[in-house]
Amino acid sequence: MRRALVTGVGMQVPSRIVTNKELESLVDTSDEWILQRTGIRERRVAGPDETASSLAIVAAKEALDRSQVHPEELDIIVVGTVTGDMPFPSTSCLVQAGIGAVNAGAMDVGAACAGFIYSLCVASSLIESGQSRNALVIGVDMLTKFVDWTDRSTCVLFGDGAGALMVQASENGDRGVLKTVMLADGTGARHIEYPVGGSKYPASGEQRTPAKGLTMNGSEVYRFAVTAMGDACCRVLDEAGYSAEEVDLFVPHQANLRIIQSAQKRLGIPDERVFVNVDRFGNTSGGSIPIGLYEAERSGRLKPGDLVLTVGFGAGLVWGANLIRW
Numbered sequence: 468m469r470r471a472l473v474t475g476v477g478m479q480v481p482s483r484i485v486t487n488k489e490l491e492s493l494v495d496t497s498d499e500w501i502l503q504r505t506g507i508r509e510r511r512v513a514g515p516d517e518t519a520s521s522l523a524i525v526a527a528k529e530a531l532d533r534s535q536v537h538p539e540e541l542d543i544i545v546v547g548t549v550t551g552d553m554p555f556p557s558t559s560c561l562v563q564a565g566i567g568a569v570n571a572g573a574m575d576v577g578a579a580c581a582g583f584i585y586s587l588c589v590a591s592s593l594i595e596s597g598q599s600r601n602a603l604v605i606g607v608d609m610l611t612k613f614v615d616w617t618d619r620s621t622c623v624l625f626g627d628g629a630g631a632l633m634v635q636a637s638e639n640g641d642r643g644v645l646k647t648v649m650l651a652d653g654t655g656a657r658h659i660e661y662p663v664g665g666s667k668y669p670a671s672g673e674q675r676t677p678a679k680g681l682t683m684n685g686s687e688v689y690r691f692a693v694t695a696m697g698d699a700c701c702r703v704l705d706e707a708g709y710s711a712e713e714v715d716l717f718v719p720h721q722a723n724l725r726i727i728q729s730a731q732k733r734l735g736i737p738d739e740r741v742f743v744n745v746d747r748f749g750n751t752s753g754g755s756i757p758i759g760l761y762e763a764e765r766s767g768r769l770k771p772g773d774l775v776l777t778v779g780f781g782a783g784l785v786w787g788a789n790l791i792r793w
């Protein structure tokens with residue numbers, strides 16, 4: 468069977484670190500509250516010249532370098548993002564131009580914090596079907612440019628970042644993307660939204676701005692996330708014929724340490740097999756899982772042959788999980 472094998476990783480985050488302490492001067496919050504409720508200590512915040520594509524291009528170049536693939540060899544670029552440079556053209560096209568991938572098609576996938584899960588499924592399915600051989604999969608978001616910096620219930624949660632995976636066709640091996648589940652419940656759309664700048668509330672013309680930035684019903688999303696994370700993991704493991712004990716590394720979406728721990732508990736996976744970096748980056752949405760995979764591999768926690776379980780959830784509502792033999 469042909470599989471989509473991960474052959475290289477890349478990441479990029481803005482250099483500016485914003486600590487919880489710094490946020491105390493912006494909104495009525497405290498380092499203690501943020502740390503206790505979310506596990507976040509600091510996050511990276513983009514400057515005015517940084518965009519989703521500028522981070523994605525750096526991450527993409529690193530993944531290409533590490534896999535020793537030339538940009539001209541790419542046949543598809545899939546970018547999971549909901550905070551692209553602009554409504555159109557797609558961020559993937561800006562990446563395609565930025566890295567000189569002259570033979571590649573390019574598409575964005577809009578699945579918020581599950582954007583990378585969905586994007587990896589698109590790329591691996593294209594590879595398995597024979598449509599593509601060399602795919603670049605990127606998860607990137609820049610939510611700090613979309614939050615209302617006067618709303619303490621949301622602005623403390625997010626950070627910016629991009630992660631990239633090079634995935635290539637591999638014949639008859641047992642390594643690669645084994646299975647993905649993708650789930651959605653659009654009846655929960657109102658629980659996290661950024662309604663401005665689309666066809667409902669266009670950025671120009673007679674704009675009736677319903678909110679200053681993204682809005683979120685935190686406790687509703689929390690409840691959903693706790694169930695969704697565990698459900699998606701159990702389902703992908705079950706469909707692929709594995710059990711949670713066989714997972715070498717669990718790389719969940721980094722939104723909130725308490726949500727991660729509840730999924731970990733349900734699956735019975737010990738601490739040493741759970742990757743956590745929410746303390747340093749906050750919730751980077753689509754960037755979170757590929758950044759986690761990058762850091763896990765670069766720090767030696769993820770080795771060829773390891774069974775990796777990823778899971779994500781977010782605005783949509785959407786959720787899903789990938790099972791990968793690294």
Ligand code: UT7
Pocket residue numbers: 495496497500501504505580619620621623659683685686688689692722723750752780781782
């Ligand atoms: O990737 C998907 C994106 N979204 C998420 O993952 C979010 C999921 N939800 C969460 O992570 C949590 O619900 C939050 C971290 C957002 C909030 O934690 P919580 O334990 O559910 O707190 P809460 O919303 O129930 O709020 C408790 C209190 C409230 O005060 P009162 O009404 O009890 O007096 C809030 O006003 O905490 C207050 N609060 C804050 N206090 C200090 C809310 N935000 C802050 C803040 N600093 N930044």
